[in-house]
Amino acid sequence: MKKTLTTLFLITSTVMATGCGAENTNVNASPSSDQKIGKEQSFENKKYVIYIDEGSISKDVSTLGGDYDKYYDKYIKYIAPNGKPITIVAASQVTNEQVLKAYNILSFYLTNTAKYDKTAVANSMADNGAVLVMPNGSDGDGKTPEDALLGQPLYQMETPTAGSKWYMDNDYSHRDASYEEIFHLVHGEGIGTTTRPAAESELAQKIKSGMDKALPQNKADWGQKGLWGLNSLDWLKELEAEGSLENEYIVSGIDSYYGLWEAYTENDKGMWGIYIPKNRSQVQEKDPAAYEVITDFVGPELSYMERISPDFDGTFKLYLDQNETYTFKSQYNQNARLTGAKNSNLEGNNLDNILLGNKGNNIIDGKDGNDVVQLSSKSTEYVLTRDGEDILIKDKKSRDGEDTLKNIEILRFTDKDIPVDEIS
Secondary structure (H helix, E strand, O other), X not given: OOOOOOOOOXXXXXXXXXXXXXXXXXXXXXXXXXXXXXXXXXOOOOOOOEOOOHHHOEOOHHHHOOXXXXXXXXXXXXXXXXXXXXXXXXOOOOOHHHHHHHHHHHHHHOOOOOOOOOHHHHHHHHHOOXXXXXXXXXXXXXXXXXXXOOOEEOOHHHOOOOOOHHHHOOOHHHOOOHHHHHHHHHHHHHHEOOOOEOOOHHHHHHHHHHHHHHOOOOHHHOOOOOOEOOOOHHHHHHHHHHOOHHHHHHHHHHHHHOOOOOOOOOOOOEHHHOEOOOOHHHHHHHOHHHHHHHHHHOOOOEEEEEEEOOOOOOEEEOOOEOOEOOHHHHOOEEEEEEOOOOOOEEEOOOOOOEEEOOOOOOEEEOOOOOXXXXXXXXXXXXXXXXXXXXXXXEEOOOOOOEEEEXXXXXXXXXXXXXXXXXXX
C-alpha cells in the first residue's frame, strides 16, 4: 500500500540457484555458499551467534542471469530448507544497511513460531523463484523502468533503517514499506491465497475470513464503512479484479501491529487512513482476526538482530518512551546492535535482549529481563572490572571499544558465557 494507492506487484522470478546453503548452528539463518557467513565457523561457546553483516552481500550480479546485472548492483540470498535461494537484489543507491534490513525481515517472517513451522512456506517461495527487488527512488516516481521490476519491489526511498534520520523523525514521506512489501512476497509465493494456493491454505483462508469481516458485506458500502479500505473504493475494485484484496488487507494489520503508524499525525487511523486500527491494542480490539493471524504466524516480538545505523548518535531505546515517538516502533525489538564507531548508547526493554555494541565506547543498559551482551572474541582478550552494579569492559585489541554495562546478566564471548554475578 503506497500513499498513491498503487497495486500489488508480484512476479515469479526465473532466477537460478547458484549454490547450496552451508549448515552452521552459529549462524542466525541458512546462508548460501558464496556468503562469508556460510563459511564453516567453530566456536567453543555453542551459544555464540554470527549475525549477518555487510560481508554477506555479493556485488557480482552477473551470476544471477537475466537483466539483473543491467539494473542492479548487489544481492544477498536467503537459503530455504530445500537448499534453493530466495534472492534480494538491490540497485546502486540502496545502502548495504537497507539490504540487510530486508534480509532480516524476510528471515524473521520465515522463522518458526510456536504455532507455525515455516519450512513449507520458505520452500514454496524458493521453488517459485521468489525475488525481492530494491530499485532506486520511490514507487511511482517514474525513474524505474518496468523491465527492472523483476520481482516484488521494495524501494530505496521507502526503506528507513533503525537509527537513521527517516526512522528517528518518523518521516512518512519515506514511510517504512519493508514489512508490507516483504510480507507480500511471503504471502503470494509462500503462504498462498484463496485464489492462488501455495503452502498454507488454512492460513490463507483465515486471512480471507478476516478480510471479509473487515469489508462491508454490501459492496455499495465499500470505501465508506468497515475496518479497511476507507475512501479507497476504486482501489478496492482494482485489487478485487487482480485477486490482491487479501494481500493488501493483512499488511495493513501488520504495519499497525508493529507500531509503524502510531506516530502518524494526519489522522487517527493506520495505513494512510484506510485502516481503522492504528496500533497493536486497536488491532486486537477492532480486528481480532488479523491480530490472531499476525500473533500466531509472525509473533509479538521482532526477534531478528536489529542493526542501528552507523550514523546514529545518542541513546537508542528498545522500550516505549512517549517523548521519543520512534519508540512506538522500536519497543517491539528484542535484539539490537550498534554499528559504526560513534560513542552511542543502547537501552533494552523488558524482554530477554541480546545487545551488541560497536567500535566506539558505549553504555549498554539491558533494563528488565535476562539480558546478554555479546562481544567479538574470546574472554581472555577483554579486561572486566566492576564499578558498583556496573560492569566496565575493555577490548585489549580495540575492536569493541570501552563499554559500560548496566542491568546485564550475561557476557557472551566466543569461548564461553560469563554470568555478571561472577565478576568481582
